[in-house]
Amino acid sequence: MRILVIGSGGREHALLTGLSGNGLNELTVAPGNAGMATLADVRGVDVADPAAIVALARDVDAELVVIGPEVPLVAGAADALEEAGIAVFGPSKAAAQLEGSKAFAKEVMAAAGVRTAQARQVTDVADLEAALDEFGPTYVVKDDGLAGGKGVVVTGERREAKAHAEAVLETGPVLFESFLQGPEVSLFCLVDGETVVPLLPAQDHKRARDNDEGPNTGGMGAYAPLPWLPADGTERIVREIAEPVAREMVRRGTPYHGLLYVGAAWGAEGPAVVEFNARFGDPETQAVLALLKTPLADVLGAVASRRLRELAPLEWAPGYAATVVLAAGGYPEAPRTGGAITGEALDDPSKVLHAGTTKRDGAYVSEGGRVLNAVGRGATLEEAVAEAYRVIEGIELEGSFYRTDIARRAIEGEISL
Template sequence: MKILVVGGGGREHALVWKLAQSPRRPEILCAPGNPGTAEWGRNVPVGAEDVEGLLALAEREGVDLTVVGPEAPLLAGIVDRFRQAGLRIFGPSRAAAEIEGSKAYAKALMTRVGIPTARYASFDSYEEALKYLRSHGAPVVVKADGLAAGKGVVVARTLQEAEAALRSMMVDGVFGESGRRVVLEEMLEGREATVMAFVSGETVVPMVPAQDHKPVFDGNRGPNTGGMGTYSPVPWLDEDTMTRVESKILRPVARALVEDGRPFYGVLYAGLMLTAEGPKVIEFNARFGDPEAQVVLPRLETDLLDVLEAVLDGTLDRVEVKWSPRAAVCVIATSEGYPGAYRKGDVIDGAEEAAKQGALVFHAGTARGSDGALVTAGGRVLGVTGLGDSLAQAREAAYRAVGRLQFPGMHYRRDIAAQAAQVAGASEAAGQEPSGLGSNRC
């Protein structure tokens, strides 16, 4: 069997790595891929958003299944195009992926169906948005309506911060067309969590939860990024809450998409805030999260290939999806300056030594230099995932491996999963459920 994985980041490396473990021993192509995916398959220099180029590649190579990693090709209609050509592809249609592509659409859908979420208003007019902002005040969450690589959200605690965010999106165009419309939301208080699910029409199979760390600096300070690290499991998301997430959020939204004529086949990502009133949706995505995939996929015990095919075949309800009880913690090493302007082409030392520490090293923004050396090629460079019998052990394994990495200006947060590991450890010792509050930054 021949599989094509679309994308070239850490999520795609994790997908290729996991698919390569299938007992069916598939041949794997990755477009465009990276030096990490090249260890498990064959990279092909076709861009992830080049839909026609990818279609030609799949037809030329006789690909049996294409798996889409990033959101941009989904919103560009790659699934629709492949299906028109009679090719098998994993991911939602363009219409179904709109649940990520337009925050205004997602909020309207949630409001109509009664899915718990923050109160909001959406605007195409800067003047109207500013008027609303000044009448309602802060704190407030300002969101670019379209895709913004995980950076289009500003949690503004003052009116000055909110107005600056609104101006940068709608007037200065910092996110291009994605920021021409904005969504203004109430700021939710609680703890964050991410629950992804395999969805096949109305059949929903949740994955184990994870939590991402968006701000660039320790203590959740600084601007939002695409993700500085993540961990799984989440100690404050118990079985009762997971049942509520499935019954009140995931299943209703899958059903609503079917009723809208946009049946969803793929991975649905729910970014949640666990409030005093229960879980509420911050955002939906239409694919595996990055870097959430780097801690969730290592915990998957069922053959990923079997699950993906069951989603497409409509037989997901017949597959038993099993998960390891082990914990996983992923720490992202970034280039200096990220999420702003950053350097490229710096030589990376220690990647092989990090892997020898027992961690999984996922390439996110790397390339091979003219001399074959591994060099930086993106803002998020490497994701290092440690595994253990507890979050504390997994965290120790991840940071031990990160300590082997070196490149000029390398930055990483030193507090990934620190609080969760403490909460989990204290709860296990006391035999109690963890609790506590944080703030919304999804």
């Protein structure tokens, strides 16, 4: 099958790895990065321009387009591809508002009877003090629109919460939410109208530094599945969150077809929604897809062709997978780029997935904040994490850093429900 993947990060490298089918599929990626060239033809495209994506899909005669990041989805790329008669994995512009507008997502959840945090949208700086009074002492302050995973501040400091809210208000509405107690679960759900098929549950690590310190990032590491989640945990998230939302989207006349990322906090009453994404999450995708045995092209193609209900049950490799992100110095505030990257396994996508790399004079150099992902698998979570760290310790990039505690609390039994 000829497949075009849109995106340039570690998530898209993981998607390409799964879609390669041991060389059976012809892959193109745009705009891609240097590390993806071992798997796919790397082309240029403006991901925010649906017409440009359609033109590229026609140029490579794509039989399936897989959209990785949120920007093209919210811009309407899936709609444009469908209108051109090209199969696409990714929701429509209207359905992608579950990620594009947090206020819209709250409205849908309220109509569907889905548990989530209480929220208040603020559009005027004059209303900030009242919102801070209402939602402390742990403040959750969000950009209502897209923010690349970094538009959220969770803090006990009123001054920090207010400063973030003021910054967000310079470009649009800000959302204050009540803080949800409990560990977070990332569950990817394939959604085709009212049909929902979950993947393995995972957990992301958002803070830049060990012990969940430092600023929020796009994600510094992840692992899957979750040894601390109840046996019926995935089923409950599907039954109590994903399926009601899917039904509500159908009822509204904007059925969802694609990947719905459910970010949930598991509190005393069970799961409650922290956020939705309209696509695969990064870096959880890198861990989850490392364990998928069912051909990924068959899985995504079933959604794109509206045949998900006909897909056989997904097959998974036993054990666990983990990924650790190597970040450039200064990330996330001011990442330093242009540094030489050396080490083993840089061209082995089963171990290293590129996110922000390019090539200069035949050698890899950094071109983004999150530079690459080390991936490990093992019979136990501890073995999987140890393998990921073994890989990342063999890579050199001056000034770079990574968290040393990915999955540590789960391994040490510190997460309980």
